[in-house]
Amino acid sequence: MNMTALSDFFMYASLINGSLLLFWTGLLLLMPDFIYRLHSRWFQITRPQFDLLMYGFLGLFKIFFIIFNLTPYLTFMLLN
Helix, strand or coil: CCHHHHHHHHHHHHHHHHHHHHHHHHHHHHCHHHHHHHHHHHCCCCHHHHHHHHHHHHHHHHHHHHHHHHHHHHHHHHHC
16 A cells, blocks of 8 residues: 555545544534433433543544544655
């Protein structure tokens, strides 16, 4: 695989995963009660537990996004 193909791969991966991160963050900011009610139907979870899980999920997703998508893409951009 050449560097252009890898750069393109990480660019599209960054766009897709960054969009998912923004979408989920937006949903949690705009409709937190709806999302909690939806999930509390499936799982026995309190509101503070739900808030902590969503905060942890978004933080972990953001770290993985930066490490595994954005950093390699920026590295390939600097090398080209």
